[in-house]
Amino acid sequence: MKIRGAVLGTALSTLMATAAFAQEPVKIGFITTLSGPGGYIGADARDGFNLAVELEGGKLGGVPVQVVVEDDGFKPGTGKQIADKFLKTDKIKLFTGIIFSNIAGATVPDIIDAGAIYVSPNAAPSNFAGKECNKNYYVVSWQNDSLHESAGQNATNLGYKKAFILAPNYQAGKDALAGFKRFFKGEVVGELYTRLDQTDFAPEMAQIRDAKPDVVFQFQPGGLGIAFMRQYQQAGLLGAIPMVVAAPSMDATILKAVGDAAVGVNLSYHWNTDFDNAANKKFMEAWTKKYGADRLPTYYASQAYDTALAIAAGLKGVKGDLGNTDAFRAAMMKADFQSVRGAFKFGNNQHPIQDWYAARVEKDASGKPVLKTLGKVMSNHADAYAKDCKI
Amino acid sequence: MTLALEQILNGVQFGVALFLLAAGLTLIFGIMGVINLAHGSLYLIGAYGAALVSQRTGSFILAILAGLAASAIAGLIIEFVVIRKLYARDHVQQVLATFGLILFINEGATILFGRQPLFVAMPPALSGAVEIIPGVPYPTYRLAVIAVGLLVAFGLYLFVNKTRVGMLVRAGATHRDMVRALGVDIRLLYTLVFGLGALLAGLAGLMAGPLLAVQVGMGEQILILTFVVVVIGGVGSIRGAFFGAMIVGITDTLLRGFLPALLRSLMTTSQADALAAGLSSMGIYLIMALVLLIKPQGLFSGQN
Structure with missing residues (x-):
């Protein structure tokens, strides 16, 4: 008991x-x-x-x-x-x-x-x-590079030959340009690093105009992206030189702030609302x-x-x-x-292996600009660094 | 050549924005002896005031008035409630109190308007581009900003050098105790100067609205450069603020615009890009260090 x-x-x-x-x-x-x-x-x-x-x-x-x-x-x-x-x-x-x-x-x-x-x-x-x-x-x-590798592949698929590329001067910016260049088959006619705290891009706009590229790739996340897109429009470049970006430069908030000016921008991403x-x-x-x-x-x-x-x-x-x-x-x-x-x-380095999709900013039935998924640019894409990882 | 011209205009436009902020900052420090870290917050208030009214009414004129009024009123309230208690205190306490104001105002703006940046529509009359010389289009709005800035600079010059109040301002910047001993109501002068500084900061903020994103934290981004301008130009001098702002604005823009190409002709592309990015963001600080070395009081110091 x-x-x-x-x-x-x-x-x-x-x-x-x-x-x-x-x-x-x-x-x-x-x-x-x-x-x-x-x-x-x-x-x-x-x-x-x-x-x-x-x-x-x-x-x-x-x-x-x-x-x-x-x-x-x-x-x-x-x-x-x-x-x-x-x-x-x-x-x-x-x-x-x-x-x-x-x-x-x-x-x-x-x-x-x-x-x-x-x-x-x-x-x-x-x-x-x-x-x-x-x-x-x-x-x-x-992995940072992957985002922009998809944009590089997208720009290649779209048939662009001369790209002007720019990103903020920090690790993700460097990864962005490296990633884009890894998959872009054309020529890079201009490459620039901006400051991470920069919101006025007038000097960069002048340089883009001067370099006469047939496509611009930019990585400017968050508020920077809003400022960049609007100044691109104000400088009269928007109709003149098309833009290919990765997801961070055209997220839902940036799109909302930029509005109609963003219509026609090509981008690539791994997820969208649709x-x-x-x-x-x-x-x-x-x-x-x-x-x-x-x-x-x-x-x-x-x-x-x-x-x-x-x-x-x-x-x-x-x-x-x-x-x-x-x-x-x-x-x-x-x-x-x-x-x-x-x-x-x-993947073996504990980073994702996933698909990437091409998209474009288009107007929906009610005339509002939305991100529209067009099709895959990359399937089961892993990053370029996984092979160096020994876990 | 056309590229150089365009870049110089960009530099002047940046310089003008810096001048509007630096003029207020340098006067407040020169005359009142107060280090006002919250000056960037007045810039933010001007930008938000204009952005909100512009969104509600769609009128750019009303937006300008609202931005100016918001920053001036905020400036007067801040002077009356906080700064007035700090005149006799040392700089550490002033820095702490005005830093507290930054946190307070940024958090307040977040609570009221959220973290999403606000979008300010450009006035239709100024939204295009004009060809300054054939083949070089330049945004009309930026030209307008340059024009307004230069007009304000000229107006300030007349005000400080040709009016009785301006004389007191100049005297206050160099011989503060003497002005007080002569029976001038120094408190009123202080409030006036702070209000004027706030008004100019608000003007800079509302003009930046349609160019940049109006968002919490925008004031601190530009405030650091404004302090560089004040150090280069000399504390308490409007003339110093003007030339300091132009030096910083133009140097910064030209370095960013031309250094990468210049270095690329000397070394490999990747090295050049890395070095150019570093050097161009260092450039203005190097100038500041140089000025401090040769003329520690600044190029046009009002203090003796």
Whole structure:
């Protein structure tokens, strides 16, 4: 009787411990850019991520989670400080959220070195994709170069021969131009790096006019893209020289701000609101219900949503226990979730292998400019650095 | 050659915008001894005021008036509520308080208008391009910005050099204590100068609206360069602010425009691009360092 009582007691206390364990939510450190010209990007990423958590009732993969959001203010130093605080004070072991590659460059190594896990919803600089790849570093979005490789291929397919290319002078900008050139078969007649804090592009416009290219490729994310497109129009270049860009230079917010002036711009992307798959329909419906039809999600929101789903798959595999990163990795790498983009899997360097689509800005039936998907430019595309990664 | 002309115009236009900000900043620092980090916020307020009215009414004239009024009123309120308490304090406290204002105003703008950049329609009369010389179209709006900036510079010159209030402003910049000892209501003068500075910052902000994106944080982007202008031109000098702004505007634009091509003739393309990008963003700071080395008070210092 006594023994039975003891066994029962142990069983009970074990049960209670499990219950207590289940109730303690896994904290996810979400460091993102909420202020400055890229502020809307971080806001979209945060809202996309939270949407996935909400749809599961505050859980990811059946594990209760708590998303702790902080604004890095578009400053690498601030991102690093937040990571430090999250790691030491809040004992967070799982991170995501960073938008810009320069902030990722300063912040991610600290997170990885502390033995924590980072899952990127956006920035994926080339230096983390090859030799420096890491078991605890995952990317759900794309490798930086890939975005612009799709634009290079698109420009080649469209038959352009002379390109003028420009991007901000930071890691993602360098990756952008390298990526474009890797797949553009024509000649590059002008190549420029602008400043990341630059909003007036008048000197660049003059140089583009002078170089007489037959296509312009530009990577200017966030507020920079709005300013660039409008000044391109004001300089009278819009009708004269066509433009081929990748997704960041023509997201839903930029399109809304630029309006009719953007009609005719060619771009390429991995996701759009009009993708016809069940996961995307679920995402679009939930987004519209929560944020209204007026606020179209940018692709940043879709990536963060996918990131949450990818993390959910990982957490499910280890039942919320982040102590064993190898087990978490085994679960993550299966990519056991339905991406809103359709086909999705991880490559050996833990970056995505996915399809890229050509698109154009066109007017819809009501005369509003929208992004219209035209067809695939690349299938099952992996990045150029995966071969150097030995995990 | 036509490219050079176009780039110089771009430089002048950039310089004009910097001048409008620097004029206020240099006067506030020269006369009141206050380092006003929140000057960029007044630029932001002018831009938002104009952007909102332009969106609601569609009238560019009303937008101009709203932008000017918003920044001037905000300037007067800031002077009355915050800056007035800081005159006797040291610079560290002024920097902290005005930095606090930046955070306060940026967060306020985020709460009121969101993080999405605002779009300001260009007035139709100015939206085209004119051929300054055959074959070189230049945006009409940018020409208008240059014209307004030069007019304001001329107006400020007349105001500071030919009017009684202007005389007090000049005297305040060089001999502050003497002006006070002579029984001039220095408080009123301070409020006036701060209001004027706010008005000019607002003008710069509302003119930038149709060119750039109106968004939270736009003030800080340009404020750093404005401080460079003030350092180069000399604290307290309107003339210094004008020439400093032109030097910074034109140098920055020309470096960005011509350095890559220049370096490419000397070395391989990839090296040249990397170096040119670095050097052109360093250029104006190098000039500032040089000026500090040779004339630590700035080129046209009002202080003695």
